[in-house]
Amino acid sequence: MAHPNRLSNARVLVFGGTSGIGFGVASLAASQGAYVIISGSKQPKVDDKVALLRSYYPSIPKEKITGHAVDLLDTTNHESNITALFDKITENGEKKLDHIVFTAGDFLHLPKIDTVTTDGALAGFSIRFLAPVIIGKLIATGKWMTTAPSSSFTVTGGTNTKRPMKGWFLGAAWGASIEGLMRGLAVELAPVRVNMVEPGAIDTELLQGFFATIGKEVVQQMKATNGLLGTFGDPSDVAEAYGWLMRDYNVTGTIAATDNGRLLTGVQLSGSFREAAEKRDDRA
Template sequence: MAGRTAVIIGGTSGIGRAVVDRFAAAGGAVILGGRSQETLDAELARIAGAGGTATGHVVDMAARESIAAFFARVPHLDYLFAPGAAYQVASIHSDDHDAVESPFRSKFWGQYYAVHEAAPKLSPDGAIVLMSGAAGARPVKGASAYAACNSAIEGLGRSLAIDLAPVRVNTVSPGTIDSDLWRRRPARQRSSAFDSYSRATALGRVGTVAEVADAVLFLFGNGYMTGSTLFVDGGYVLP
């Protein structure tokens, strides 16, 4: 990764942040995207303090114009990972249409337009890693649109691997991960969700952000892998 540049949108926390740390430690330069200038500034200072190289710009993954403005400031990149979506999970019975549509609006279309804007600036031997989620392959009750969104992202990855070749495009599909997102939720809710997920997996536990970040770096670097989905889910999607 030394001497290469990665755009990581959503790189100020969770899985994205773990990818940033690994990429910077390997000698790569990072262009961060985040929703808050204050958070971006703090992360850029942290990375610089650790000896890494990073710049960053504010971006809203639910707004096409914001994504376009972000990439207008990016001259060139070798890798793209854009998990920085904000959405809600709602039931088919919900009349909250904004909540129902939010996974597609932010997670699917956000990544789609990030790729659209990045593609002309990507190295021919570069790589894109999309992020879906294990619910796309094994849905949970009450999350139809969310499950469909994750499945759609995996289909998008396979199609882009053909459309953008020789640029490699793969998808990482995490299960439930002990991340900043879950740690901001009430302890009882988190414990119940973790216990339920753990019982549904072969390994009997939730994952870590480090384990997903390792998979992303693998997909960045493997020169003969494209059009695939890599499940980092402890065996959740096994029959």
């Protein structure tokens, strides 16, 4: 039989969909005829990226590409804010979601081992870990997502969990918590499928911001030592991993690695990358 386009008319919500990997996933889903909803922290940016995405696919009806802001840093109101978003985009559960992709995150502040505090150690969990916990809770109700293997929830990790750079010990811990959460939710939410994408260095707006602060020589060093391919990944590359996890109804509890072979290399990147990170404070 003819191979089906499993994203055609699927309803796909992308948290962090206004930039980088999340925007790449939204573009992939739109290209396959899905109903795409992107979410970010600020409505003006969401509106701009909805307009941009629509411009890429002018033949697609505008109602198939929409966006709504939600503040995931507001941990006190996580459940009420995400519930309100789900009610709005599903018309109170009448039009259920088929897939949720989570790429959101505030900018990482990475304390050094000799200056870390309890609050600093906990900060990285607010969006990357706590928001997916609440999303999992809401999926479990069955109100907003179809309870079937055709549905999926995909979270985002990173290679620093397995090969942390110096100064990234907390980043490794935060990433490991997401991996553990993914496996636990795969059991709790079955038959809804739960998986994780594990990107390496991806050429996003965030990485371009780093490049502006660390100098061309360090950028070239990073490119040469980042993995086996002598380059950085593109958001459109990584989007394919999320596409697989959405389309394959037989995969759950799995990590899709798209890392340029970084885990096979023996070179550690310089601390300049972490130092550049400390100078910036951006949000998706």
